[in-house]
Amino acid sequence: MTPLRHHRTTRSEFQKKVLGFFAVGITVVGGFIVFGTAMFMLLHFLIKGLPHISWEFLSQAPRNNNTEGGIFPAIYGTTFLVLTMALLGVPVGTATALYLTEYAKQQSFFAKSVRFAVNTLAGVPSIVFGLFGVGFFIQFVGGGIDSLAGMEGGAVFGHPALIWASATLSILTLPVVIVSVEEALKAVPRELREASLALGATKWQTIWKIVLPNSLTGILTGSILAVGRGAGEVAPIIFVGAVYSLPELPTGVTDQFMHLGYHLFVLATQSPDVDAVAPQQYATTVVLLMLTFGLNFTATIIRSRIRKKRLG
């Protein structure tokens, strides 16, 4: 008998049980930590925040140093922001996904570069997107438009504004859109494409009439996930258009805007009276959580439906 074998056979049943118990125990503890944290966070905010949510809170502007009134401008600003973002980002993301799945030769240098770029974008810290937004969108693009139009820099486009915040966020959420749309495109059966081609359809006709209509739910999922992600991001928009407070709601894309996440930051760090602001802060948190949870939940449901359809 080899020593190794000897050693194994002499390990007692009791030792084995203890080891097994620990192994299971560690994994279960891990699960509890995750579950407990999520539940504690959710319940904590719901209990403290829900009682302060009222129609007034949802429909009015903040008053009296944010201790009274509501958060309507922030809800409005966030909605305006993410819708504009989706409008800018979803077409670009869809086009990229179409290129990657339908047109690119998978081993080509350009296709690999695009994939590398998508993965890189997904890993860039969000504050960096904010700085990029200032340098590229506001100063270069916005300032460029202004000076081309013969105005001095910053007159119309060359300053922090909703359009630049939306553009910045749309780049941040591009990977989400691309991955979702790609998944949906790949779910369209090869036979459908071939049947279309065999009837004398061009590649583009096949994509436009068969592939895209059959991927609409996937594109929708991607958009919702992107909106959910974009709605919760604060860091990238601080420099590019979000503001403390506004006398009026933004009416156009070159206006600045209030934002739920940023408003939360303001409430938590910039208030003279922390206790007076606390209820507003909790209630705002709940609204933001509901918004992002709701969006992610919807996307998850649509996505699982697509998967079922593909398997069925």
Added chain:
Amino acid sequence: MGKEQERIKIRTNDFNFYYGDNRALHNISVEIPENRVVAFIGPSGCGKSTFLRSMNRMNDVIDGTSVKGAIVINGIDIYDKTVDVVELRKLVGMVFQKHIPFPKSIYDNVAYGLYLSGRKNKTEVEGIVEQSLKRSALWEEVKDRLNESAMSLSGGQQQRLCIARAVAVDPEVLLMDEPCSALDPISTAKIEELIGELKDTYTIIIVTHNMQQAARVSDFTGFFYMGNLVEFDKTRTIFTTPSKKETEDYITGRFG
């Protein structure tokens, strides 16, 4: 009657097909007569489907494939650089193994190919849809529900719809890639009957695993084995007095 008296629709000349470096078809030379049903049989992976899909250049969509030699249809080498694949595929229609209609209405499935060519005249399209559905022996079953989803049809009806869809664009050749392998015997019988009727109008090439089917529906049969067209002759000859031993072994069930 010899092949000499037939009008040749498709002629292939030392046709070779490659998936990357892998040669899937070896010097295939065959003459396919007009308005006849030609069946290609052979074990899985023998190249018969690859050959079929070469005739409407359906393999073009697969990365890394290449061809050598010629396939000549109506006197034109379809792999010539000047050939428009879209026009070729209108001339050479295809019915697939899986009967997957487009997730659209019955009417729109048949009209799809017409819309592609920009034919939007309603009475014209309606007429062609009706004619195509009649031709594929489906009209009586669906004439009152043309706007229902094609997914509501049975498997056999869906396959006949796929035939109607192919017929609507007025091809001269119909390629059928194991059109009955996913169907029950009754639906299969209907499709086989239909094939017999369609050959008055079209040149039909069918790939099948089912030797009895080849014997029933075809005028000519070719036996493929390991990328070679081992033997091609009148169906009766192939099934009664094949000249090659491999063919005999295959049709008598000794392998494959």
